[in-house]
Amino acid sequence: MVMPSLHIGEIVEYIVYWINDYFGFLLDIFSEFIDVLISGLRDVLMFLPPVAFTVAISLLVYFLTxxxxxxAIGTALGFLLIDSMNLWNLSMETLALVLSSALVVLAIGIPLGILSAKNELIYHIIKPALDFMQTMPSFVYLIPAVIFFGLGNVPGLVATIVFAMPPAIRLTNLGIRQVPVELVEVSDAFGSTPIQKLVKVELPVALPTIMAGVNQCIMLSLSMVVIAAMIGARGLGYQVLVGIQRVNIGQGFEAGLAIVIIAIVLDRLTQSLTPGK
Structure with a gap:
C-alpha cells in the first residue's frame, strides 16, 4: 500500500503568503512599532559617551549586586575593552536589539504563562506550540520573518522573539503552579479577589522562577544575534557574520568577545534582581 503524499511545506507556504496578503497592513503597523522601539532604545543607549555609559553601568551593577x-570593576573593564576594539556602536545596537526582544517577549510571555497556569485548556493548547517553537531549528524562523517584514532589524527581532519566548511562558507557568496551596487558601479565606491573590500572593512567591525565565529569555536573545544577522539585523552579529564570510578570525573573535561581555553583565544583573540572590 502506497501512502499518499502530504505536501505540508506547500500548505505552510500558502498560509504564510495568505497572511502576508490579507494581514499585511497589521504586519506593517507591528513593524513600525518594533522599529521605533529598537531605534528609541539605541538612541537612549548611545546618548552618553562610552566612558560615561561605562561608569553608569558599573555603578548600576555595583548597587544591584x-x-x-x-x-563592577569587571563590568567597567569589559565595556572599556569593547570601546577600545571600536565596537561600541555595534554593541549598543546589539544591546538595543536584545532589550527590545526581551521587552516584547516578557510583555507577551508572562501573561500567557499566568493564563496557562490558571486554565488547563489554555495550557494544553500552548504546550505543544512551545514544544514546536523550542525544537524547530532557529534558521527556519528566518524565512517567514523575511516574507512578512523584509530585511533588517525588524525580522531579526521577530525571529528572536519566537526563539526566546518559550522559557518565559514555561517558567512563569511553573512558578504560579508551585505556589503553596496553603497560601492560596489563606488568601481565599480573607476574601481576596483573583487579581489581589495574583498580585499580592502568587506573583511574589513565583518571582524567583519568573526571573529565571527572564534570564533565559535574555540569554537566548543574545544567542540569536548572529543568526538574525543573516537577514539583515545589524550589530555585533553582523560583524561575526562578516568575519565568517571573509575567514577573518580576529574580526569574528573580537565581535564574539563583545557579545560574551554583554551576556555576562546582563546575566549577573538579572540574577541580582532575583529575590534571595
Missing amino acids: KRKAGL
Whole structure:
C-alpha cells in the first residue's frame, strides 16, 4: 500500500503568503512599532559617551549586586575593552536589539504563562506550540520573518522573539503552579479577589522562577544575534557574520568577545534582581 503524499511545506507556504496578503497592513503597523522601539532604545543607549555609559553601568551593577566591587570593576573593564576594539556602536545596537526582544517577549510571555497556569485548556493548547517553537531549528524562523517584514532589524527581532519566548511562558507557568496551596487558601479565606491573590500572593512567591525565565529569555536573545544577522539585523552579529564570510578570525573573535561581555553583565544583573540572590 502506497501512502499518499502530504505536501505540508506547500500548505505552510500558502498560509504564510495568505497572511502576508490579507494581514499585511497589521504586519506593517507591528513593524513600525518594533522599529521605533529598537531605534528609541539605541538612541537612549548611545546618548552618553562610552566612558560615561561605562561608569553608569558599573555603578548600576555595583548597587544591584549588593556592592560586589569585583563584578563592577569587571563590568567597567569589559565595556572599556569593547570601546577600545571600536565596537561600541555595534554593541549598543546589539544591546538595543536584545532589550527590545526581551521587552516584547516578557510583555507577551508572562501573561500567557499566568493564563496557562490558571486554565488547563489554555495550557494544553500552548504546550505543544512551545514544544514546536523550542525544537524547530532557529534558521527556519528566518524565512517567514523575511516574507512578512523584509530585511533588517525588524525580522531579526521577530525571529528572536519566537526563539526566546518559550522559557518565559514555561517558567512563569511553573512558578504560579508551585505556589503553596496553603497560601492560596489563606488568601481565599480573607476574601481576596483573583487579581489581589495574583498580585499580592502568587506573583511574589513565583518571582524567583519568573526571573529565571527572564534570564533565559535574555540569554537566548543574545544567542540569536548572529543568526538574525543573516537577514539583515545589524550589530555585533553582523560583524561575526562578516568575519565568517571573509575567514577573518580576529574580526569574528573580537565581535564574539563583545557579545560574551554583554551576556555576562546582563546575566549577573538579572540574577541580582532575583529575590534571595
